[in-house]
Amino acid sequence: MKKEFYQRIIDRKLCLEGQSFLDIGTGTGVLPRNMYQYGAKYSCFIYGMAAF
Secondary structure, three states: OOHHHHHHHHHOOOOEOOOEEEEEOOOOOHHHHHHHHHEOEEEEEOOOHHHO
16 A cells, blocks of 8 residues: 555544554454554454455
8 A cells, every 4th residue: 555545544633542443354454554653553353264
């Protein structure tokens, strides 16, 4: 994903320190892995073994 995508998330004041997020269908965890630096806490959920 491009840097602009993550900046748009930050501009909307999402995924910031003190916030918690549930990433449903996280797959490889791209969003949490790239956004952790902004301080939000993530819980990730993958449904079914097809993701592996």
